[in-house]
Amino acid sequence: MSEFFTVSVLVATLAGGIRLATPFLLAALGETLGQRSGVLNLGVEGVMLIGAFAAYYTALETGSTVAGIAVAIGIGAVMGLIYAFLTVVMHAEQGISGIGIFLFGLGFTDLLFQKQVGTPLPIPGVGKAPIPILSDIPHLGEIFFDHNPLVYLAFLLVPIMWFVVNKTTFGLNVRAIGQTPEAADTLGVSVNLTRTFTIVIANCFAGLAGAALALEVGIFQQNLTAGQGFIAIALVYFGAWRMPWVMSGALLFGVVSSTVLQWKTLGIVSGPSSSLLAMAPAILTILVLVLVSRRVSAPAALTRPFDRAG
Amino acid sequence: MTALASPPRSPDPSEAAEHAGIRRLLRPLVGLVVPVSAVIAALAVGAIMLLALGANPLSGYKALFVGGFGSWDNLADTAIKAMPLMLVGVGISIAFRTGVINIGGEGQIIAGAILSTVVAIGLPDVPRPVLVPLVLLAGAVGGGIWGAIPGALKAYAGVNEILSTIMMNIVAAQFLSFLLQDLLIEEGAIRIQQTERLSENADLPLLPGGTRLHLGFLIAILVAVLGYFLLFRSSLGVRLRAVGHNPDASRYAGMAVKKSIVQALAFSGACAGVAGAILVFGSESHRLIGEGGAAGFTQNAGFNGIVTALFGGLHPLATVPASFLFGGLLTGGIELQRELQVPAALIVALNGVVVVFVVASFRLRGRLQSWVDAGRGGGA
Numbered sequence: 290m291s292e293f294f295t296v297s298v299l300v301a302t303l304a305g306g307i308r309l310a311t312p313f314l315l316a317a318l319g320e321t322l323g324q325r326s327g328v329l330n331l332g333v334e335g336v337m338l339i340g341a342f343a344a345y346y347t348a349l350e351t352g353s354t355v356a357g358i359a360v361a362i363g364i365g366a367v368m369g370l371i372y373a374f375l376t377v378v379m380h381a382e383q384g385i386s387g388i389g390i391f392l393f394g395l396g397f398t399d400l401l402f403q404k405q406v407g408t409p410l411p412i413p414g415v416g417k418a419p420i421p422i423l424s425d426i427p428h429l430g431e432i433f434f435d436h437n438p439l440v441y442l443a444f445l446l447v448p449i450m451w452f453v454v455n456k457t458t459f460g461l462n463v464r465a466i467g468q469t470p471e472a473a474d475t476l477g478v479s480v481n482l483t484r485t486f487t488i489v490i491a492n493c494f495a496g497l498a499g500a501a502l503a504l505e506v507g508i509f510q511q512n513l514t515a516g517q518g519f520i521a522i523a524l525v526y527f528g529a530w531r532m533p534w535v536m537s538g539a540l541l542f543g544v545v546s547s548t549v550l551q552w553k554t555l556g557i558v559s560g561p562s563s564s565l566l567a568m569a570p571a572i573l574t575i576l577v578l579v580l581v582s583r584r585v586s587a588p589a590a591l592t593r594p595f596d597r598a599g
Numbered sequence: 600m601t602a603l604a605s606p607p608r609s610p611d612p613s614e615a616a617e618h619a620g621i622r623r624l625l626r627p628l629v630g631l632v633v634p635v636s637a638v639i640a641a642l643a644v645g646a647i648m649l650l651a652l653g654a655n656p657l658s659g660y661k662a663l664f665v666g667g668f669g670s671w672d673n674l675a676d677t678a679i680k681a682m683p684l685m686l687v688g689v690g691i692s693i694a695f696r697t698g699v700i701n702i703g704g705e706g707q708i709i710a711g712a713i714l715s716t717v718v719a720i721g722l723p724d725v726p727r728p729v730l731v732p733l734v735l736l737a738g739a740v741g742g743g744i745w746g747a748i749p750g751a752l753k754a755y756a757g758v759n760e761i762l763s764t765i766m767m768n769i770v771a772a773q774f775l776s777f778l779l780q781d782l783l784i785e786e787g788a789i790r791i792q793q794t795e796r797l798s799e800n801a802d803l804p805l806l807p808g809g810t811r812l813h814l815g816f817l818i819a820i821l822v823a824v825l826g827y828f829l830l831f832r833s834s835l836g837v838r839l840r841a842v843g844h845n846p847d848a849s850r851y852a853g854m855a856v857k858k859s860i861v862q863a864l865a866f867s868g869a870c871a872g873v874a875g876a877i878l879v880f881g882s883e884s885h886r887l888i889g890e891g892g893a894a895g896f897t898q899n900a901g902f903n904g905i906v907t908a909l910f911g912g913l914h915p916l917a918t919v920p921a922s923f924l925f926g927g928l929l930t931g932g933i934e935l936q937r938e939l940q941v942p943a944a945l946i947v948a949l950n951g952v953v954v955v956f957v958v959a960s961f962r963l964r965g966r967l968q969s970w971v972d973a974g975r976g977g978g979a
Contacts, residue, residue, distance in 0.1 A: 335951070375958070375959050379960075379962050379963075380961075380962045381959040381962075382961070385905070385909065385954060386958045386959065388702060388905060388954060389952070389953075390951065390955065391902075392906075392947055392948070392954060393948050393952055393955070394951070395947055395948075395951070396945065396946065396947025396949070396950065397648075397944075397948040397951075399942065399947065400648075400652075400941075400945050400947075404652055404941070404942055511944075515769075516766075516768075516769050519762060519765045520766075522762060523766075560780055560781075561777050561780040562777070564774070564776040564777035565774070570769075571766040571767075571769035571770045572766070575763055575766050578759065578763060579756045579758055582756055582757035582758045582759070583756060
């Protein structure tokens with residue numbers, strides 16, 4: 290255990306935590322926006338898988354990670370339109386249709402991977418882009434300012450999304466239709482159009498989160514996400530539907546995952562006990578939900594479809 | 600377009616009379632709208648995917664059908680695949696009708712399998728007529744506990760059960776992996792995550808007929824019947840369904856809403872836990888094996904059972920034919936892989952499509968129902 294508490298290992302663990310927090314954060318930011326408008330998107334896990342495969346396959350074929358990221362976001366948008374049609378137009382029960390999207394993503398990506406790739410060929414990751422001057426600060430530089438651009442993007446999106454939700458007319462509309470869609474409708478806000486928009490954005494974020502994960506890992510495999518998309522949804526509850534708190538949750542999960550990895554690398558845990566340790570994020574999620582569920586209140590219209598006719 | 604949309608509110612009495620015959624004909628068929636439209640839509644999506652993969656959809660569906668239902672042996676394999684789907688599906692029906700979304704079938708199957716395995720290892724010499732019921736009961740208890748935990752968390756701490764059951768799946772899968780690498784590992788085995796061959800006294804006996812079909816099939820049907828009586832023929836079922844229909848009204852009526860939530864998830868988990876025991880003691884290896892990839896121990900039944908339950912309209916008895924259909928897809932998927940080199944993962948994707956279309960077509964059914972009902976009471 291003593292080998293874990295050295296400066297260089299701790300710095301590497303924290304830096305790794307920020308890197309591993311990125312997919313959680315991206316997915317959770319999008320999910321927060323969607324839930325603020327009253328739509329629970331449980332399909333995040335499936336869309337993340339689809340985004341991950343899209344980014345992986347595109348990068349493998351074209352050699353361009355940028356193209357991979359673009360394709361993942363684009364496919365996220367398509368999945369968003371499908372989910373919007375299901376929930377906004379057809380009023381499908383959101384919890385269950387999200388599980389349908391998950392199953393589809395799980396099977397579909399496995400199918401394509403087996404058919405198109407077969408063996409897990411590695412792809413080049415996204416290169417690090419250290420921020421000049423700041424990255425030279427001892428220790429802090431390595432922890433905060435020596436990452437790939439997707440990491441910076443994810444954390445930059447936190448204040449941006451906060452601003453959009455809290456300081457713009459669009460954000461006001463989103464919050465209104467998440468609480469009392471009928472009142473917002475009376476005031477001339479198009480509930481279903483706004484929801485369609487937030488769902489598409491949320492799914493673009495999920496696709497991007499999947500791309501970030503695939504590029505981080507460097508390969509694709511069946512069920513690559515292994516529950517990360519579901520944890521991202523739990524983070525929205527953890528963060529009480531507020532962007533900065535959602536970010537804190539993502540960081541917590543990133544650091545826990547990074548610590549687990551570090552302990553495996555250092556041989557502090559081995560073989561069977563690493564399976565026990567792999568339960569940590571899931572158990573942490575349950576504990577966090579127990580602590581916060583009674584203390585925060587969800588948007589009042591969450592999971593309730595809107596229909597003017599009643 | 601407008602003509603299609605307006606009939607429900609048609610003010611013209613003669614028009615209502617004109618449609619009365621059609622309405623009478625349609626009335627018994629309304630319940631079939633959801634499954635039928637879901638199947639057609641899923642088949643269409645599946646055809647598109649097969650085309651995209653360079654396979655002929657017709658030969659693809661032929662391979663699926665022949666593989667699933669083409670011979671007695673194939674039918675028996677389909678029935679074997681249908682057992683866990685049926686059991687999980689009955690459990691899902693109980694939970695969903697109580698208004699609790701149980702996504703934890705995977706974890707509950709594993710919990711049931713672990714507890715029943717422990718019983719079989721602890722009591723290997725108990726005679727077969729006692730040990731077989733005992734391991735099935737242990738499975739029910741294990742799954743029931745694994746379901747009751749998220750139930751209690753929802754009832755008493757307000758924890759969203761969708762998220763907690765999914766997390767319980769991850770915990771159970773990792774715990775199984777831990778046990779199979781450590782406490783329950785077979786002597787001498789290093790690479791394969793599996794237990795030793797469990798006591799022969801716990802083997803589920805084969806049914807006559809010369810196929811691989813075993814007692815688990817009758818157990819699954821028995822559980823479906825019990826599930827039906829629980830939901831629709833007992834006072835407990837009335838309470839559970841009332842809570843599912845309107846928890847607030849049930850609370851004002853003095854019903855124990857919290858207790859109902861815990862009970863529903865416990866029953867639901869118990870059904871999945873029995874599936875776990877059957878997957879161990881009805882398997883050809885008679886071992887508890889690890890979750891390795893797509894062909895892992897649970898065979899994804901915890902999720903596929905949701906598909907079965909939804910397809911069966913959340914009615915325990917209807918999950919019996921529904922699980923045959925989806926069991927057939929699973930066995931047919933193997934044939935599809937062999938004949939057309941299309942990975943069987945296609946079936947998982949198709950199941951997702953079915954879920955989506957089933958929940959999306961509920962609204963369609965509602966519309967049709969109100970149109971059909973509009974014909975009742977003459978030209979009012």
